[in-house]
Amino acid sequence: MDVDNDTDRVERPEEEWEQRLTPAQYYVTRQKGTEPPFSGQYVAEKSAGTYSCVCCGSELFGSDAKYESGTGWPSYYQPIDPDRVVMAPDDSLAVPRTEVLCARCDAHLGHVFEDGPEPTGMRYCINSEALDFEPGEE
Numbered sequence: 019m020d021v022d023n024d025t026d027r028v029e030r031p032e033e034e035w036e037q038r039l040t041p042a043q044y045y046v047t048r049q050k051g052t053e054p055p056f057s058g059q060y061v062a063e064k065s066a067g068t069y070s071c072v073c074c075g076s077e078l079f080g081s082d083a084k085y086e087s088g089t090g091w092p093s094y095y096q097p098i099d100p101d102r103v104v105m106a107p108d109d110s111l112a113v114p115r116t117e118v119l120c121a122r123c124d125a126h127l128g129h130v131f132e133d134g135p136e137p138t139g140m141r142y143c144i145n146s147e148a149l150d151f152e153p154g155e156e
Contacts, residue, residue, distance in 0.1 A: 026122075027122060027123075028073070028074040028122050028123040029123070030123075032048065035047075035048050035073065036048070038073075039072065039073065040147075042147045043072050043073075043147045043148070045147075046126060046145045046147040046148050047071075047072060047073050047125035047126050047127075047145075047147070047148050048073075048125070048126070049126075050110075050117070050126040051126075051145075052128070052145055053091075053145050053146060053147050054090075055089065055090025055091060056090040057090075057146075058090075058091060058092060058145060058146025058147065059146045060092045060146040060149055060151055061090060061091065061092055061146065063081075063084075063092070063151060064081075065081065065151075065153050066081050066082075066153065066154065067080075067081050067151055067152050067153040067154050068080055068081070068098070068151070068152045068154065069081070069084075069092070069094075069144075069149045069150070069151055070149065070150045070151075070152065071120040071122065071123060071125050071127070071148065071149070071150075072125070072147070072148055072149055072150050073120065073123045073125040073148075074120060074122045074123035074125070075150070076102055076120055076121070076122040076123070077098055077102070078097055078098060078102050078103060078120065078127070078144075078149070079092075079094045079097055079098060079142070079144065079149075080094075080098050083095050083096050083097075083098075085134075085135055087134070087141055087143065089141075089143055091128060091143045091144060091145060091146070092143075092144050092145075092146055092149070093134070093141050093142060093143050093144070094141075094142040094144065095134045095135055095136075095137070095138045095139075095140055095141065095142070096137075096138045096140060096142070097142065101121060102120070102121050102122070103118050103119065103120065103121055103127065103142075104118075104119045104120075104121045104124075105117065105118060105119075105130060106119060108129065115129045115131075116129060116130050116131075117129055118130050118142055118144065120148075125148060126145075126148065127142075127144050127145065127148045127149075128142065128143045128144040128145050128148065129143050130142045130143070131143065
């Protein structure tokens with residue numbers, strides 16, 4: 019990523035996002051889409067490492083917080099730092115949900131639910147298309 023500081027705000031015109039991202043990444047992150055369940059490249063990923071925003075490179079989730087939720091999307095019980103994500107109400111379906119956005123660039127990542135494991139009880143259900151994975155230690 020061409021941004022030096024992981025906390026600097028990243029804003030780009032939509033045309034630039036569309037050029038930088040694959041069509042699937044653009045659909046998920048900039049148009050608030052979702053990938054089909056069990057189709058994402060990180061659903062079954064079990065290696066140690068860090069998951070970052072595909073749009074801006076902000077480190078969002080560690081593999082130590084990843085778990086198998088059975089939902090078909092990579093799931094985490096907490097972000098690396100709560101300030102790295104923003105929650106927003108999502109009333110696009112009949113059932114209200116809570117959207118998860120990257121705090122640095124407003125990329126749509128997925129949704130969060132209150133049915134996850136301890137220690138937080140949260141399930142951050144995140145699209146693989148919204149993430150990059152860097153293998154390594156936590």
